[in-house]
Amino acid sequence: MMMSNQDRLRINVGCGKTPTAGWRNFDNSPSLLISRYPYLRLAVQKLKVLTHDQTEYLEFLNRNSIEWANGAKQIPVSTASADVIYSSHMLEHLDRNEARRFLKEAYRCLKPNGILRIVVPDLELAVKDYLQNSDADSFVARLKLAHQKPAALSERIKGWIVGWRDHRWMYDGQSLRKLLFEIGFSRVEVLEAGCSLIAEPGD
Incomplete structure (x- = not known):
């Protein structure tokens, strides 16, 4: 007997602005905590440190x-x-130890034949573009491995509210594959962007 979508537990971790309909969606943005408390949300809006898009978020x-x-x-x-x-x-925003802990936690949560789908920026693609174009500034900016130091208090407050968007680590297909095997996953496939082994990926 096949399970219906309602019987399956499907999880989106680090969903941000793109929760998946019919799934359980998790995120750890400070904005999520603020959004749950009307008075705190109003106080942040009165500070006027957020852009219109961030307030809409x-x-x-x-x-x-x-x-x-x-x-x-x-x-x-x-x-x-x-x-x-x-x-x-999400994974690229975690440092190496955090990434390992997340993948171990995902391994714990999954059924024996469950699927973990991880999407990350491709370091190999960025390097190939750099070697072809020789644009060091574009390459470093693309990696997002550091953010500009906030000069004003309002910028520091904004960073605390919406989170810093810098990357803590970068992966190519082989390095991520190696890491997943180290965690204990027995079958790992590297797919092109937009491809998935998940049937019916969302309602």
Whole structure:
């Protein structure tokens, strides 16, 4: 007997602005915590340190059923309960130890035949573009391995509210594949961008 979508536990970790309909969606942005408290949300808006888009993001979070969780510490589901875990453009924002903890936690949560889909920027592609174009500034900016130091208090407050967007590590297909094998995954496939082994990826 086949399970319906309602019977499957499918999880999006680090969903940000793109929660998946019909799935459990988790994020650990400070904005998510702020969005849950009307008075705190109003206070942040009165500070006027956020752009219009960032303020809209707070409202978006408030309207959607996104749950707070730090995937590098704990995904709040039972062991061997998840059919699918998906994380897009989150892993590169974790340092090496955090990334290992997240992948171990994902491994714990997945059923024996569950699927983990990880989407990250491709370091190999960035290097190939650099070697072809010889544009060092563009290459370094593309890696996002550092952010500009905030000069003003308002910028530091904004960073705390919406989070810093710099990358802590970069991967190519082979390095991520190696890491997943080290965690304990037995089958790892590197796919082109936009490809997935997940049937019915969202409602």
